[in-house]
Amino acid sequence: MLLEQDRRCAYCGSRLFEKRPHRDHIAPKENYVKWMFWPENLVLACFACNTDLKKTFNPVVALGKTYRQTTFSIVHPYLDDPDDHLIFAAEGLKILISSANSSGKGQKTIDLFDLANFERAKQRAKDMLFDDDVGHLHGRLQSLYEAAAAEISSKQLAYKR
Numbered sequence: 001m002l003l004e005q006d007r008r009c010a011y012c013g014s015r016l017f018e019k020r021p022h023r024d025h026i027a028p029k030e031n032y033v034k035w036m037f038w039p040e041n042l043v044l045a046c047f048a049c050n051t052d053l054k055k056t057f058n059p060v061v062a063l064g065k066t067y068r069q070t071t072f073s074i075v076h077p078y079l080d081d082p083d084d085h086l087i088f089a090a091e092g093l094k095i096l097i098s099s100a101n102s103s104g105k106g107q108k109t110i111d112l113f114d115l116a117n118f119e120r121a122k123q124r125a126k127d128m129l130f131d132d133d134v135g136h137l138h139g140r141l142q143s144l145y146e147a148a149a150a151e152i153s154s155k156q157l158a159y160k161r
Contacts, residue, residue, distance in 0.1 A: 001023070001042065001043070001044045002016070002021070002044065005043065005044055005077075009021075009044065009045050009046040009049050010024070010043035010044060010045055010049075010077040011043075011045055011046075011049040011050075011053075011054070011077070011109070011113045012046060012048070012049050012113050012115060012120060012123075012124075013124060013127075014046055014120075014123050014124065014127055015127050016044060016046060018046070018047065021044040021045065021046065022044065022045050022046070022047060022050040022051065023042060023043075023044060023045075024042070024043050024044070024045040024049075024050045024054065025041055025042060026040075026041050026042075026043060026059060026072070026076065026077070027041050027058070027059070027060050027067075027070070027072075028056065028058050030056075031058055031060070032060070035067055038067055040067055040068070040078045040079065041067065043077050043078075049113050053112060053113050053114055054112065054113070057112060059072045059073045059074045059076075059108075060072060060073075061073045072105070073104070073105065073108045074105055074108050074109045074112060075105050075106060075109045080105065083100070084100060084101075084103065085099060085100055085103040085105045085106030085109065086098075086099065086100055086103075086106045086109065086110070087099070087100045087106075090125075095121055095124040095125045096116070096121055097110055097115045097116055097121070097124075098110070098116075
């Protein structure tokens with residue numbers, strides 16, 4: 001799972017520094033025993049997202065005949081394309097987030113995992129600035145990283161003069 005998720009939290013995208021990151025059941029195992037070991041129901045999450053924020057929250061809105069037909073209230077790390085629900089924008093050295101096209105899933109994900117918090121925005125930017133592996137970034141976020149890195153490089157050159 002660490003390799004699949006590029007050592008990042010499935011919910012906030014921050015680096016997983018823990019020796020043993022939290023394994024989260026997206027649909028809680030207490031409510032959905034049949035999906036307890038279902039690969040699409042298991043993700044690695046940081047302590048903040050899994051323990052402090054998600055806690056015992058049940059994101060299942062409507063139970064489908066299969067796991068894939070089930071409706072979730074948050075952006076599902078495997079079943080949803082984040083670009084359909086979330087918009088990332090760079091503002092200085094912060095990576096800001098908002099819901100795309102008034103996406104309820106996007107907004108619920110932002111609210112539940114406190115993704116619009118100033119400190120979380122700084123952490124996303126810091127992770128990206130110090131990462132060499134930008135291939136994990138999805139959609140427009142990769143071009144934002146490259147633009148921010150170029151801006152910082154040009155400021156560093158100007159400072160050295």
